[in-house]
Amino acid sequence: MGWLGDNGMLLGLAMLDGLSYAAAVFMVAVGLNLVFGVMHVLNVAHGSLYAIGGYAAASLSLFLIARGMPPWLSIPSLVVSSAIVGAILGPPIERLLRSVSGQEEVLQLLVTFALFMILEDLQKLVWGVQPVVSDAPVKLLGTIDVPFGRDAIPFTSYQLFLLPGVALVTLIGLAWFLRRTLAGRMIVAVTVDREAARAMGINAGKVMLLTFTAGAALAALGGALASPTTSLVPGIGASTIVLSFAVVATAGLGQIEGAALTALMIGLGRSLAVYFAPEFEVVVPYFIMVSVLLVRPQGLFAVPETRRI
């Protein structure tokens, strides 16, 4: 039983890590999806917003603790810092992207890539290249012993409840928002047909601005939520954008619930690899993506649409 016990323990830890990682990646992927829907450009710089969100949250919570504020403040500070990141970086980036929206698709893509290059260094200039650690929220919530066979695994409540909880609330809230509220219907209308939405009197520019800002804030929140569970280092923006792209591509563009399931699948796959075959950690998500795309080029959950000619 020893072998099973040890491996069971590892398995449990891997599942937990995978769950919390999936939650953070989902937040980024869903924002990427929303923004792609309304602006028709997949923002390569979206991963940088995740990284900056993480750094900003860590800074704010370290600052609060250094000032002797009560530690529970570090949890709402995750949300506050993400909102600030979204509000500061979202509008100017959206403006830039809209100014090139008439250009060739490949140029728009290159503009977001240029932004990505800029933001990656901006983050290095502000926060340096040394790892930043801020685990106050994790410590604050403590651990829970989950029985696992004869053993009990200490799971952090943060990773077990808070992170997946926020992702779930985002998923349900967003689905409700897009389907049931006027503002949400407007976003959907602009996504489906921008010109028709304009003709119906919808201010497409405003919808794009708000959606982009919200998407940026979601990415930042993903980073903020993940920041207490990991150390922040340069390069997380790059790996996050390709990973969340992998989620979006595997699920199919525009799929929100599908993105959640796919994030879970890829997050679990990745963390199982971390524990059992660390050399393949980076390969697993893309292996999943490529396998899915070979069979279903449009993604798992998307319905292929015929182009109009």
Place this chain on the structure above:
Amino acid sequence: MILLSAKGLKLAFGGVKAADGIDLDVRNGEFLAIIGPNGAGKTTFINMVTGYLTPQAGEIHYDGQPLVGLAPRRLVRLGIARSFQLPQLFLEHTVAENVALAIAAREGLWSPIRPLMRSAWRAEADDILAQFDLSDIAERRADTLNEGARKLTDIAMAVALKPRLILMDEPTSGVAASEKISIVETLVRVLRTAGVTAVFVEHDMDVVSRFADRVAVWSQGKIAALGPPGAVLTDPNVLRDVIGIETEAGHAAA
């Protein structure tokens, strides 16, 4: 002789029956006009014959050979070409290059170092453009053309493929009314000379009655009437439909 034969074609988009049991034989060498209100499924028929859409039921035979399931690329090789309601030109190429690329596609010569505008293809492209009276704009980039010229270039590209059957989706839409008849005359002359069988969607009854050998009237995914223009266009039921088209078209243009 029957060149193209469609039997029981069905295709629905959601609840809309774009093809609801289409039976149609196209005779070798004829000019068959398709008329009918917008949304009747005329373009869907062309899309099914050219492999862009796959019917949910039914068969299409071309020269005795089953077509359903073949990709557009394969159908071109069999001699079926089409033009588009919204011209599909290569915007960064000149008009001559657009046509030359069609010639190159037909010849299947994919040398990576011999120029597209080699003398033989250049000469053939110039010849085709001359037939369409497009010689003046041969060196213009496709994205600088007016609608009429784009339309003709689009058709010239299809003709350059030397098809046996050509399907044209509203060849005269977007063309100025004053040019319409002369453009169709040119088109008919070119196609008759080459011995091409043509199926074309057309809203202008004057064009239909002057140039079509037979007319098929589309209505809600079905063929409501089929026959020579003289008979079909005087049928009271069709007339009602046709008048409907006329007012609709007039309405849309206004």
Place this chain on the structure above:
Amino acid sequence: MSRYADLVLTLLAAAFVLALSWAVPWLRFVMTIAIAKGLAVLGILLLLRAGQVSFGHALYLSLAAYVVAFMAARIPEVLLLLPLAAVVAASIGLLVGLFVSRYRAIFFGMLNLALSMVFYSMLDKFYEVTRGGDGIRVPVTSFAGVVLSPDQQSWALLILALVLAVGFGAFVRLYLLSPMGSALSALKTREARLEFMGIPARRILLSAYVLSAFMAGCGGALIALSTRHVTPALAYWTASGELVFIAILGGAGSVFGPFLGALAYELTRTYAAALVADAWQMILGTVLLVVILFAPGGLWGIGRALVVRGRQA
């Protein structure tokens, strides 16, 4: 541009590179690297013609560099190593291309990025094979059967790079005017029509993709032979970004663009990068934005406009 003008310009540019390398010996190395990158960028230019951008082409460059590093002990001959490495890069390019050529735009760009990141992490993590971040030293190699002094070897590599640049430059120039190349830019504007003309759009893109991997492979082999040291950094996303950057900086309108851009980039980097190491990507990103927004023709476009204006005045 006429063929004659292009030929004169090529000879002048080659003479300029040789003269500068002779006058300032340490620039010889910089020039070789620049031309090697220019070869990879030539491939990016091909893909840009099709309206596609690959954010992962450093994959092919680094793959060829590692092939050289692994094989140099067994085949210590530049004139065998370089084609071998390029063929390996092109073969992997064919395999990957069969998959990515189904996709367009962002999917195409990101799938390339993802695959290059996988390769990077494999180079980084399989320490026993690749020596991880320490990289591999490339042993001394002979050139055409002769073991040259380091100084002679660097001249030989520079001249080899120039020959390849002129050869591939001329080939790509012809390619772009051929039906294959013409169909590439047709794919960018009206892919659906290509299919209705009997032209297999995917195979058109795949051909260009394999050619681009082959050229990147030649560039990567030259880099490995010149630097004599390969590390996973060659495969990192910033290396791919650099290639895209150079393509836009030089200008995608002419086969001269990639080499002009690569020379300008490498010379600037040699002088400036050490001063602003932490902000280098930021500067590149900003220049990229400025070029896209205000000078979409790149350096080549600017130069051409100046010449045209000069003639009119």
